[in-house]
Amino acid sequence: xxxxxxxxxxxxxxxxxxxxxxxxxxxxxxxxxxxxxxxxxxxxxxxxxxxxxxxxxxxxxxxxxxxxxxxxxxxxxxxxxxxxxxxxxxxxxxxxxxxxxxxxxxxxxxxxxxxxxxxxxxxxxxxxxxxxxxxxxxxxxxxxxxxxxxxxxxxxxxxxxxxxxxxxxxxxxxxxxxxxxxxxxxxxxxxxxxxx
Ligand SMILES: CC(C)(COP(=O)(O)OP(=O)(O)OC[C@H]1O[C@@H](n2cnc3c(N)ncnc32)[C@H](O)[C@@H]1OP(=O)(O)O)[C@@H](O)C(=O)NCCC(=O)NCCS
Numbered sequence: 793x794x795x796x797x798x799x800x801x802x803x804x805x806x807x808x809x810x811x812x813x814x815x816x817x818x819x820x821x822x823x824x825x826x827x828x829x830x831x832x833x834x835x836x837x838x839x840x841x842x843x844x845x846x847x848x849x850x851x852x853x854x855x856x857x858x859x860x861x862x863x864x865x866x867x868x869x870x871x872x873x874x875x876x877x878x879x880x881x882x883x884x885x886x887x888x889x890x891x892x893x894x895x896x897x898x899x900x901x902x903x904x905x906x907x908x909x910x911x912x913x914x915x916x917x918x919x920x921x922x923x924x925x926x927x928x929x930x931x932x933x934x935x936x937x938x939x940x941x942x943x944x945x946x947x948x949x950x951x952x953x954x955x956x957x958x959x960x961x962x963x964x965x966x967x968x969x970x971x972x973x974x975x976x977x978x979x980x981x982x983x984x985x986x987x988x
Contacts, residue, residue, distance in 0.1 A: 795891045795926065797858040797876045802923075804860070804915045811860040811874065811912060814853040818861055821870035822846045825900035834937050835898050836959035836966070862912050864903065872899035872909070874916045879930040880955060880970060890927040892972075893920065897943070904939070910946050917947065921975045932957070932970040941969065949973045 804811040814822070823846040826832055832839045840846045853859040859875035879894035881887045895916065899909050920926045931949050933940035949971035957968040 793882065793889060793891050795893060795924070797893065797924070799860060799876075800857050802860075802919070804919055806911050806915050808865055808908065809912050809915075810863040810865055811915060812863065813857060814850055814859060814861045814870075814873075816850070816854075818870045819843065819847060819850055822850055822861075825871065825898075825902075828901050831898060831901055833962065834934065834940065835896060836934075836957075836962060838961045860912075860916060862899070862908070864908075871903050872912070873897065874912050876916065876920060876924075880932075880957075881928065881930050881972065887928070887972075891925065892928045892930060893924075893926055894930045894932070895920075896931075897940075909943050913943065913947055917973065926975065928972055928974045930970060930972050932968045934966045934968055944971050947973065 799813050802813065823840060823843050826840040826846050826849070829839045840849070853861075853873070853875075858877060859873050861870045862872040862874065863869065864871045875896040876893045877896055879892045881890070881892045881894075895913060897909055897913055899912075917929060920929055929949075930952075931944050931947070932955075933944060935954070950973070952970050952972050954967055954969050956965045958965045
């Protein structure tokens with residue numbers, strides 16, 4: 793079932809992070825992490841070569857209003873994103889009639905390994921179920937992306953199947969492991985402390 797997402801004006805807070813819509817002034821921070829080779833590539837997009845690349849994507853985020861910027865409270869910088877996008881599951885008869893979206897996320901390489909993405913994703917999941925009334929969320933990772941796999945597992949998603957998905961800016965298809973999390977199984981998310 794089609795569900796329109798609009799995060800305009802939404803601010804979510806965790807112990808270490810703020811999540812809010814992207815704004816023009818985020819360009820420098822966005823370019824700083826999106827231009828590092830090997831970060832976007834794990835999420836299906838080529839790293840940005842110029843600030844113009846980042847400006848184009850930033851404008852799209854602001855227009856489509858479905859991607860949160862992750863702000864590190866202590867450092868005052870935008871260090872990543874969590875997006876709520878269309879899901880493969882809406883085309884799957886098994887899930888017909890359900891309101892389902894797909895979570896996508898990226899974090900600046902400088903901040904990996906501190907449990908920040910699980911912290912950010914948990915609050916977005918909570919928002920999706922409590923405020924948007926979604927029935928389920930999907931999430932996926934390229935088979936070799938074990939870091940993302942760990943995040944998805946820690947969030948409580950269940951493996952469904954492996955699909956060959958096309959990454960447009962990389963011009964390639966990747967074996968992608970796809971997972972789902974239903975609203976009724978969010979108690980684990982709610983119980984998890986904000987910080988590891
Ligand atoms: C995947 C990603 C979001 C993980 O975020 P994170 O905040 O570092 O997540 P965590 O701290 O929970 O670490 C996840 C796993 O990464 C590994 N890891 C931890 N520190 C690491 C480091 N410094 N370098 C590499 N890997 C590390 C560990 O296996 C860890 O799992 P564990 O908690 O069971 O030990 C981040 O690595 C990233 O943005 N990668 C590139 C984009 C991407 O893959 N997006 C997801 C697309 S589906």
